Amino acid sequence: MSQVLLSAKGLRLAFGGVKAADGIDLDVRHGEFLAIIGPNGAGKTTFINMTTGYLRPQAGRIEFDGKPILGLSPRAIVRRGIGRSFQLPQLFSEHTVLENAALAIAARRGIWSPFTPLLRPRWRDEAMDLLDRFGLRAVAESRADALNEGARKLADIAMAVALEPSLLLMDEPTSGVAAAEKMVIVETLVRVLRSTGVTAVFVEHDMDVVARFADRVAVWSQGRIAALGPPGEVLADPKVRREVIGIAANA
Amino acid sequence: MGTWFAENSLLLGLALLDGLANAALVFMVAVGLNLVFGVLRIVNVAHGSLFAIGAYTAASIGLFFAARGLPPWMGYVALVLAAVAIGAVLGPLIERLLLRRIYGHEDVLQLLVTFALFMILEDVQKLVWGVQPVSQDAPLRFLGTVDIPFGEDVIPFTAYQLFVLPGIALVTLLGLAWFLRRTLTGRVIVAVTTDKEAATAMGIDAARITLLTFSFGAGLAALGGALASPTLALVPGIGAQTIVLSFAVVATAGLGQIEGAALTALLIGLGRSIAVYFAPEFEVVVPYLIMVAVLLVRPQGLFGVIETRRV
Amino acid sequence: MKRESLLAALGALALVVCAWAVPWLKFVLTIALAKGIAVLGILLLLRAGQVSFGHSMFLALGAYTMAFLAPMEDEVLLLLPAAALIAAGFGLVIGLFLVRYRDIFFGMLNLAFAMVLYSLLEKLYAITKGTDGIRVAALSFAGTEPERGTQEWIVFGIALGLAILFGLLVRFYLASPMGRALAGIKTRETRLEFMGVPARRVLLFAYVLSALMGGVGGALVAMTTRHVTPQIAYWTASGELVFIAILGGAGSALGPFLGATAFELVRVYAAAAVADAWQMILGGVLLVVILFAPGGVWGLLSRRWRA
Numbered sequence: 112m113s114q115v116l117l118s119a120k121g122l123r124l125a126f127g128g129v130k131a132a133d134g135i136d137l138d139v140r141h142g143e144f145l146a147i148i149g150p151n152g153a154g155k156t157t158f159i160n161m162t163t164g165y166l167r168p169q170a171g172r173i174e175f176d177g178k179p180i181l182g183l184s185p186r187a188i189v190r191r192g193i194g195r196s197f198q199l200p201q202l203f204s205e206h207t208v209l210e211n212a213a214l215a216i217a218a219r220r221g222i223w224s225p226f227t228p229l230l231r232p233r234w235r236d237e238a239m240d241l242l243d244r245f246g247l248r249a250v251a252e253s254r255a256d257a258l259n260e261g262a263r264k265l266a267d268i269a270m271a272v273a274l275e276p277s278l279l280l281m282d283e284p285t286s287g288v289a290a291a292e293k294m295v296i297v298e299t300l301v302r303v304l305r306s307t308g309v310t311a312v313f314v315e316h317d318m319d320v321v322a323r324f325a326d327r328v329a330v331w332s333q334g335r336i337a338a339l340g341p342p343g344e345v346l347a348d349p350k351v352r353r354e355v356i357g358i359a360a361n362a
Numbered sequence: 363m364g365t366w367f368a369e370n371s372l373l374l375g376l377a378l379l380d381g382l383a384n385a386a387l388v389f390m391v392a393v394g395l396n397l398v399f400g401v402l403r404i405v406n407v408a409h410g411s412l413f414a415i416g417a418y419t420a421a422s423i424g425l426f427f428a429a430r431g432l433p434p435w436m437g438y439v440a441l442v443l444a445a446v447a448i449g450a451v452l453g454p455l456i457e458r459l460l461l462r463r464i465y466g467h468e469d470v471l472q473l474l475v476t477f478a479l480f481m482i483l484e485d486v487q488k489l490v491w492g493v494q495p496v497s498q499d500a501p502l503r504f505l506g507t508v509d510i511p512f513g514e515d516v517i518p519f520t521a522y523q524l525f526v527l528p529g530i531a532l533v534t535l536l537g538l539a540w541f542l543r544r545t546l547t548g549r550v551i552v553a554v555t556t557d558k559e560a561a562t563a564m565g566i567d568a569a570r571i572t573l574l575t576f577s578f579g580a581g582l583a584a585l586g587g588a589l590a591s592p593t594l595a596l597v598p599g600i601g602a603q604t605i606v607l608s609f610a611v612v613a614t615a616g617l618g619q620i621e622g623a624a625l626t627a628l629l630i631g632l633g634r635s636i637a638v639y640f641a642p643e644f645e646v647v648v649p650y651l652i653m654v655a656v657l658l659v660r661p662q663g664l665f666g667v668i669e670t671r672r673v
Numbered sequence: 674m675k676r677e678s679l680l681a682a683l684g685a686l687a688l689v690v691c692a693w694a695v696p697w698l699k700f701v702l703t704i705a706l707a708k709g710i711a712v713l714g715i716l717l718l719l720r721a722g723q724v725s726f727g728h729s730m731f732l733a734l735g736a737y738t739m740a741f742l743a744p745m746e747d748e749v750l751l752l753l754p755a756a757a758l759i760a761a762g763f764g765l766v767i768g769l770f771l772v773r774y775r776d777i778f779f780g781m782l783n784l785a786f787a788m789v790l791y792s793l794l795e796k797l798y799a800i801t802k803g804t805d806g807i808r809v810a811a812l813s814f815a816g817t818e819p820e821r822g823t824q825e826w827i828v829f830g831i832a833l834g835l836a837i838l839f840g841l842l843v844r845f846y847l848a849s850p851m852g853r854a855l856a857g858i859k860t861r862e863t864r865l866e867f868m869g870v871p872a873r874r875v876l877l878f879a880y881v882l883s884a885l886m887g888g889v890g891g892a893l894v895a896m897t898t899r900h901v902t903p904q905i906a907y908w909t910a911s912g913e914l915v916f917i918a919i920l921g922g923a924g925s926a927l928g929p930f931l932g933a934t935a936f937e938l939v940r941v942y943a944a945a946a947v948a949d950a951w952q953m954i955l956g957g958v959l960l961v962v963i964l965f966a967p968g969g970v971w972g973l974l975s976r977r978w979r980a
Contacts, residue, residue, distance in 0.1 A: 163867070189869035201864040203857045210853055217850035218868035225878070226845045229853045274868060405777040407726075463964060469776040470722050470859075474919060474963055477726065477780075481912055481956030488949040602908050606788050609781045646792035650785045654770065661773055 114141040116278055116310050117193075122161060122171035131157040132168060133334035139278065139312055144304070146321045146342070147314045149331030149355055155314045156198065158331075159280045163195050164188040175278070194276030198283045198314075200267035204256035208247060208266055211255055213238040215273035238273075244303050245269045261292040268300065272307065279304070281313040285320060293317065297324060322346060330355050368513070370640075375512035376519075377636045383523035383593070385631025386531035390586030391604055392611040392623045393538065394579035400555040400618050401575040404461065407476040409583050410605025411483035412448060416584025417591040417600065418491045420444035421498040424591075428500060437501040441588040449581020457576040462569075480605070488598050495595035501526075502592040520593075527589055534582070535624050542620075551575055555618070603646075610653040616666020626664060681840065681927055685833060688934070692829055699829050703897045705930070705937040706832035708917060711890030712929035713843050714883025715918040720847065721876055722859030726780045727787030728914050731887025733794065733906035734760040736895035737801070738888070743810040749831070750815055753892050760888020761881050768880040772873045775862075787911055794903035806902030809895050828896050835893070839886055840926040846882070847926075855879050909952060916955050919962055922969025931971060 115138045122135040131154040139145055147155050160166040162173060164185040173181050180188055202211050213234050214222075220234075230238075242248050245265045250258055255266065264284055271279055284300060285293050301324050304311050315321050321328055321342055328345045330338040332355060338345050345351055367374070395409045423440035460479060464472050505521035542548040553561040554571050562568045587604075594600070607630070615626035630649045637648040656664055688706075692699040711732055718725055735756040742752055767786055774782055794801045801807065811818065814827050846852045854875045857865050865872045895901050904910065913936070921932025944951050962969060 185866050186869050186871060189867060195867060201861050201867070203853075203864065204860045205856065206853065206860075214850065214853055214857065215868055217854075218865075218870045222850035222854050222870055222875075225849050225851045226842075227850075228845075228848045229850045230848075270864070270868070405781070407781075460960075468722065470719065470724050471963060471967075473724055473777060473780055474915070475960065477724075477912065477915065478956040478959035478963065481909075481952040481959070485950050485953035485956075489953070493949070603788075606781065606785050610785060613778060613781070643793070643796040646796075647789050650789050653785070657773075658770065 115139070116141045116176065117162070117312075118174045119158075119162070120172050120174075122158070122168045122173070124157060124161065124166060124168045130154075130334040132161065132171075135171070135334070135336060137329060137336060137339075139310060140327075142308060142310055143326040144301075144310075144324055145312045146325035146328045147312065147331055148316070148318070148321060148328060149337075153331040154334040155331050156282055157334075159195060159282050159312075159314065162188075162280060163193060189274065189276075192275075192277040193280065194271035194274050194278070195280040196264075196268040196271045196282065196284060198286060200260075200263040202255035202263060202266055202270070204254070206255055207252050208242065208255055208258065208262075209235070209238055209251040211266060212241050212251075212269055212273060215270040216241070219274050241269055241273055242266075244306075246299055261288045261296055264288060265296060265299065272303065272309070275307075276309060279309050279311045281311065283314050283316065285315065285317060293320065318346060371513045372515045372517065373639045374636075375510070375515075375517050377639045378632065379510070379517065379519050379524065380638065381632035381635035382628070383527045383631075384635055385628040386527040387586050387590045388604075388608055388611055388631055389531050389624050389627035390534060390589065391583050391608040392615075392627055393534065393620055394582035394586075395608050396612055396618060396620065396623055397538075397551075397582070398576055398579035399612075401551060401572055402461065402465070404464075404472050404476065405609070405612075406461075406479075406579075407473065407605060408456070408480040408483050409579070410603070410608065411480055411487070411601040412452065412580050412583035413587035413590070413604045413608075414487055414596075414601035415452070415483065416444055416448050416587030417594065417596050418487060418496060418587075419448060419584070420588035420591045421496050421596060422491070424498040424500055428498070434500050434504045437498070437504060437592070441501065441585075441591070444588040445581050445585035448584030449577050452584075453577030453580035454573060456580070457573050461576065465572075480601070484598065484601055487601065491596070493598055495597050497591075497595045499592045523593060530585075530589060531624070535620070538620060547574075607649055610649045614653045614656045614663055616663025619663070619665040622663070622665030677925060677927060681837070684927070684930065685837065688833065699825055700897060701937050701941055702934065703825075703829045703832045704894060705933040706829075706836045707890045707893035707897065708914065708937070709890075709930035709933035710832075710836055710839050710893070711887045712914050712917045712921070712933055713839055713926060714886040714890075715914050716923050716926070716929055717843065717846075717855070717879045717883050719918060719923045720852070720856045720859065721879060723775065723779045723876070724915060725783040725883075725911070726908065726915065727783035727785070727911050728883070728887055729906050729908070729910035730783075730787040730790045731760045731764060731884045732891030732894060732910065732914075733787075733790060733901075733903070734763055735888035735891025735893075736901040736905050737794070737807070737891075739892045739895040740807040740809050740901045743812060747811060747813045747818075748816070749812050749896065752812070753831075753889065756892035756895075757885050757888045760891070761885035764881045764884020764887075765877075768877050768884070772876045772880060784908060784911065787906055787908060791903050791906040791908075794906055801903070804903060806900055806904075809899045809901065812896065828893070832893050832897075835889060836930060839889070840930070843926045851875060851878060912952070913955065916959055919959060920969055922971030924968055925971045928969055928971040932969065 117139040119135055119137045122132045124132040135158060149155055157166060161168050164183050172179060175191060175193060180191060203214065210229065213229050216234055216237055217229060239248065239251065242251050247262060247265055247269065250262055258266065268281060268284060285296055288296060297320050325342050327340060328342045329336050330345060330351050337355065338348060338351050391409065391413050395406065399405050420441045423443055424437045427436045427440055456479065460475065464475050502520050502522045507518040508521050508524055510517045510519055542552055550566055551571055554566060554568055558568055611623055611627050611630055614630065615622035630652055633648045633652050634645060637645045688702050692702050711728065715725060715728055738756040738759045739752055742755060746752065771779060771782055795803055819827060854865060854870055858872050858876055862872050891905065917932040917936050918929060920936065921928030947954060966972060
């Protein structure tokens, strides 16, 4: 029915004896929100790293928009329209939040202008708008390393969104965030992402978040996909509940 | 080609012998630099100055012994004394007073601090030993020369450079490999190198290991200098040459490689001494040409492994 | 920002007044301006968290270009750009290699290149006259050949003009997307790559710009001293440039000029008296500045204003 945006087939990668990917097959559909769950060490981040060109699988293929992207550099893959955010937010810590956002916008527009200011009025407004959508306007002038974890996470994702990717990969967007903040962050995220029409894949440990916002869930276990389907189905599966969610809840 | 070799066999032979002796000295310095980097995560720019100070100290002690009319073999005692003194005094002093303040700081800051130390130590040499060449070659003369046949020619070469220098370098290499792999302290140093946090969590006194390693590395550099002192006229500037040369060895071999550093020291030592005999203008250039050539092909060095960054 | 411009204007005025009131100071201040321009280049690299221990090679390239070309072409308006371009070209070639490396590798590889250049300048006597150095032939300025006093003023004026020009250039550059991305290399290079920005190319641009400014600085030194020796490429000269950058502070384009002026003035009085301990004093001050006043002179000044 709906079109496939990202297609991974037979991905394999082992670090020493540990199989981080042991035959991963996954199709991500246009416009969906796909959650990846599973215990630590199951290879969830490895999948994101392989898709973004940071790690190279030993076997398998990845197609994005019908074209192979395996072997491309992270930079080239970003240019094709795959953005990512990080489990540990990767902000320019000595820049202000506004500058971080403006740099991401500049990265899309082309940064090669050595003598016009980064915060020229048009870019400044655009960066402010972006921060506004993520509820970060109030901290725009703070240094990035002065933010709390929730705001850092949002800023990190905002920078990925500024590149206007068609696929956004998010590595644990709510980890390390205080429980009270969690739903606020996720709601902000879902609102912004739905408005841009981006396809999103996110690694998540919180099953409430998954149940509420994912269109489909993929369950990772020891480098393989153990189950895939709508959250209602997958999360109700007793085997998944016992083997994956049980462990994840304790982790 | 064949006739060229025949005509130049004597020079080539000399270059090979010189290169071996050279490589032995460079290795002593490079291996200390490597070891210190492994534990402290700081490449000590002042490491070459420790080589120079070791050399000067050894020469001074040797001259003092000679003036007292002590037997010539005491010259060797002077070499060892100098190395031990630098390692035991200057090493802990630098680590405790200076480096300890900057662990975990920005890389650029650490670099600048050891560079400042380098500037200071270079002048300390001038203040203590002056700018006139200092030399003390008693250990060299004591062992005399060996006649080495090279084709129809015979090269008289000092036994000191032929046996003592490569011998001590080899003993250092084997001893260090044994120490790091087989003894408890050695294993602990390796553990701290691999993962400082985990090692500390296991109850290892990382501060003590750091002090120990730095002093040991300083002692190795000083020993290199002390061993070099009978073969050189000591002048200001040898510290700067030494650090860049030993860095070239470490970079070419790949950071953290001990056996690799030995092979690379040999490669660079030979390259340099061949240049000395055949194109003296380019003596200083050759080691860096080798380094740049290697790094262009293998950015992580000949024996280095690529470290993956965590994201 | 406004204060910075005001201070720059006041500083420039003060330099002119000093050079006019105390004629022999003109020489010292011209050298200070020349070195300040070169130190601007070090400052750019510091912004990326990198430090070059071999930047004197670019001064040497600029100075020797001046000395080599002057007998063939005496027009300064051609010689200066030639020196800048040769230094920049060389910076581009070795920069393509150097920008793959960071931290200690970057610093030491720069030092290695500078050492190679120094030893070539020293050893290739037939071309460079070795440690004797080369005298810079008579120069002409826009077709005229003024007498000595006027010429000193002209060189001082050119140095001051170029210092202002490059100071402004660096200020605009550091506020531009490229300049801000350069600063991003220091804190989050991986992020740049994941934004599709080639970090190496960002650093390369800064490196070539810094090489160019080094070449200009060296050419100005040659025009002032009228005699160039390999000493200009020696590692101690690079050390002095780094020292000036840290002393002045990396926080503002004014820092290098504050640092260079203070440095050259002190050196005139102190260096001869403590020739054998000069590097030691520099090293000691460097340690004190790094450990206790990381913002340098500029940092101390701007902190006072804010307070």
